[in-house]
């Protein structure tokens with residue numbers, strides 16, 4: 001099994017032993033048959049998976065799909081999150097991060113402050129992840145200057161930055177098309193886009209939770225243009241606000257269709273709404289089992305998106321470890337600093353060392369594999385600290 005995954009995953013899936021939880025559930029068996037036979041899990045089946053009383057059958061099927069692609073390998077990278085500004089012209093109802101320009105806690109990093117965040121870790125990270133608010137005075141040239149300075153000092157660090165709505169905002173403040181904006185940013189050093197801001201790709205839901213943000217189609221179009229100019233991107237889903245099960249499935253199918261067309265999504269990152277300190281009292285919220293179900297169904301429906309991430313900054317280390325046995329093959333990296341989820345109530349530790357992260361991966365019976373940002377270079381990670389050696393036996397495939 002190559003570390004990077006198995007292109008022949010469907011035929012591999014056909015050869016895996018079928019767990020009792022799957023074989024005893026007609027819906028899971030029908031989905032398994034579709035996947036093996038080059039078919040697709042339909043919208044109706046997706047809705048039924050959400051309504052299936054047997055979570056173990058759904059999660060076991062997702063684990064089979066994950067194992068058919070990657071065996072027991074689980075991927076991570078060594079990265080750092082740096083947020084440029086929390087000043088934002090919008091006020092999404094779920095967002096605890098944004099501040100108005102005159103708020104006492106509003107901040108906007110200048111270039112030196114940004115580089116100062118990277119400097120102490122520049123020898124140990126290979127990616128900086130940067131998103132922020134929609135600053136009313138910043139245009140594309142501000143970010144080009146920032147990225148050029150970052151690449152000049154840290155040429156080996158991959159810059160993953162700017163969500164789709166930030167790209168839309170910069171194109172507007174710069175009077176450029178989205179393609180011109182992305183091309184300029186790419187020339188300045190932007191390597192890829194994160195997936196943030198997808199929320200739920202259904203406009204009546206967006207109108208309730210993030211009025212004024214890009215529309216569903218604009219989100220997809222911006223990612224499509226990035227893919228067209230050779231820039232890979234991630235995609236996300238924020239669930240547990242006001243969406244229905246049908247809305248969640250619509251979201252997943254829209255991403256699947258976009259991936260059919262433009263093929264540049266690397267990783268899907270689902271995460272639930274964190275309610276603390278934010279302003280969406282009618283949100284339904286998501287329980288732990290709901291989170292595991294969403295991750296599992298993502299792996300089953302998104303047959304053309306290579307990776308599914310357990311976003312531990314949001315769902316925490318304990319659920320993330322479980323998610324690695326339910327379809328997720330990728331886990332957030334060392335991170336070092338994170339604001340958006342923490343200001344909304346996340347208590348995930350930010351000082352996790354690579355050894356501790358590897359131990360978390362091993363605790364799920366998986367093999368930690370360090371990857372680069374493009375998922376093109378892989379290295380099995382060997383823990384250097386014997387105090388993190390407690391692991392479960394690895395079962396089945398290697």
Ligand code: SF4
Nearest residue numbers: 088090092095098133
């Ligand atoms: S989610 Fe993004 S666009 Fe919306 S208010 Fe927060 S920072 Fe602004």
